[in-house]
Amino acid sequence: MTQDYFNTASKRPFALKGDERSEINAALSRYLHMDCSERAALINDIEMTGSFRQFGYGSLIGDPSSENDKEYGGVAEGWEKGAFCKDRHYRGTPDKLGVTMGALETEDGTGGLPGVVQEISAGKNNEGSFSDRVLKNIKDFALRETSLNPIYEYKVVDVTTQRHGDVKALICAADSKNPLYLGRDGETLTIEEKASVIATSIGIPGASPRNTGMAYWRDHVHCCTLGGFKPDEKIQNLVELAEQYRAQLEIDDPELFTQLTTLEAQDAPAGAEEGVTYASAVYDVEVISASNNPIRVIELRSRAIENANLLTDPLSADQLTQIQTLKSELEAPTVH
Numbered sequence: 001m002t003q004d005y006f007n008t009a010s011k012r013p014f015a016l017k018g019d020e021r022s023e024i025n026a027a028l029s030r031y032l033h034m035d036c037s038e039r040a041a042l043i044n045d046i047e048m049t050g051s052f053r054q055f056g057y058g059s060l061i062g063d064p065s066s067e068n069d070k071e072y073g074g075v076a077e078g079w080e081k082g083a084f085c086k087d088r089h090y091r092g093t094p095d096k097l098g099v100t101m102g103a104l105e106t107e108d109g110t111g112g113l114p115g116v117v118q119e120i121s122a123g124k125n126n127e128g129s130f131s132d133r134v135l136k137n138i139k140d141f142a143l144r145e146t147s148l149n150p151i152y153e154y155k156v157v158d159v160t161t162q163r164h165g166d167v168k169a170l171i172c173a174a175d176s177k178n179p180l181y182l183g184r185d186g187e188t189l190t191i192e193e194k195a196s197v198i199a200t201s202i203g204i205p206g207a208s209p210r211n212t213g214m215a216y217w218r219d220h221v222h223c224c225t226l227g228g229f230k231p232d233e234k235i236q237n238l239v240e241l242a243e244q245y246r247a248q249l250e251i252d253d254p255e256l257f258t259q260l261t262t263l264e265a266q267d268a269p270a271g272a273e274e275g276v277t278y279a280s281a282v283y284d285v286e287v288i289s290a291s292n293n294p295i296r297v298i299e300l301r302s303r304a305i306e307n308a309n310l311l312t313d314p315l316s317a318d319q320l321t322q323i324q325t326l327k328s329e330l331e332a333p334t335v336h
Contacts (some may be wrong), residue, residue: 014050014122016043020131027135031142031330032154032170041156045168050122052134054141055159055169057081057115058101059210061223062270065144066137068118073228074161075112076171079103083194083238084174086182086308089149090208091201091216094313096305098201098213099182099194101220102151102174114229117159117169143330145172148204148323150315151180179314185234188308195241196300197310199249202260209267212260214246215278222269222282236283244285245297252298 016024021043028039046052054060055076064071084102092098103113120137122130145152153175159167175181185191198213210216217239224231231239250257264279272280305311 012044012047014047014130016047016131020129021047024131024134024138027138027142028154031139031146031326034154038154038156041168042170045156046134049167050130051119051167052121052137053117053119053159053167053169054137055115055117055157055171056223056227057103057113057171058220059216059223060118060144060172061116061227062219064118066118066120066140069120071116071118072161072163073114074117074159074164074167074169075114076103076157076159076169077112078106078109079113079157079171080106080111080232081113082184082234083191083198084182084184085149085151085178086180086310086314087149087151087201087203087213088180088313088315089147090203090211091198091213092203092310094315095311096201097180097197097308097310097313098203099189099197100149100151100216103171104174104176104184112160114224114227115159116227117161117164117167119167139330141170143327146323146326146330148315148320149180150319150323151175151178153178182308189304191234191238192241193300193304193307195238196245196297197304198238198242199245199297200253200256200260200301202263210278212264212278214242214260215264215267217242218278218280218282219269222272226271240283240285243281243283245300246281247285248297252296 024043025039028034028042055074056064058081081101081103083099084104085100086092087098087100088094091100120133151174152172155171155173156168157171159169161167182188185194198217201213203211205211210219220235221231221239261279265277268277
């Protein structure tokens with residue numbers, strides 16, 4: 001079937017040349033590890049529509065990997081997002097893992113994931129050929145997402161939009177086969193345990209401007225606002241709990257509280273009002289006294305560490321070497 005597709009690709013409205021198609025196919029395989037059917041679907045869409053699209057549902061909204069010709073809202077039908085992954089680099093460390101976001105297909109196939117489509121199109125930019133721009137965007141996207149926290153697999157999803165009809169786009173999906181996969185609420189950790197990790201976690205210094213769990217999830221709330229939608233109820237509940245636990249932390253562990261808030265105050269979310277930083281709470285909460293809430297944030301964090309094995313790095317030395325090799329390759333100048 002794949003052979004037939006490539007043999008008939010020249011009949012498509014925006015048909016790529018043979019070498020262009022091969023280069024894009026190789027890049028999707030090498031840098032994003034996409035399987036044959038996903039690569040064929042994406043290349044087919046590029047040749048049918050003359051566009052290459054990514055779908056951002058989190059930090060990609062406020063921090064795109066490449067310059068795009070246009071951005072517009074949409075919903076990935078049958079998908080959802082959540083705190084589905086561990087984090088060993090940006091919001092955690094190899095010996096004290098954090099919690100980060102991913103997307104999964106919904107269990108019953110219903111619902112939808114709101115986000116922003118980021119698109120480049122043929123004829124929209126005079127700097128290089130369209131295929132060169134597609135290759136650059138693939139590499140930029142891979143460089144942004146290929147990290148020492150390799151939690152994603154890359155899928156082509158159907159996105160419903162109001163202005164542009166139904167389109168196909170590339171999405172970062174949580175890889176359930178990955179050792180960093182955490183699962184839905186209750187699968188490995190409860191929502192309360194995840195929130196306690198978010199409220200107390202910190203990543204490798206300098207790995208990201210969103211270098212703590214709270215910075216990342218507060219940024220997500222701001223990104224939803226930039227995208228023109230609200231966080232779904234599950235995300236809102238998670239972040240509200242994390243805000244509550246962070247407020248408790250000032251009493252339970254003032255030294256850690258000061259360390260985290262000092263770091264968060266150094267950067268601000270994209271589009272934030274003046275004076276708002278990652279140290280600024282996104283939901284108003286009250287500190288619940290120990291008499292009213294016997295399970296404290298530190299206790300919850302300890303329980304989460306035990307239940308999800310958050311003190312053990314799940315990646316091997318060989319896996320880390322492979323990631324570093326790929327990053328070096330992506331960072332090298334492209335020669336045409």
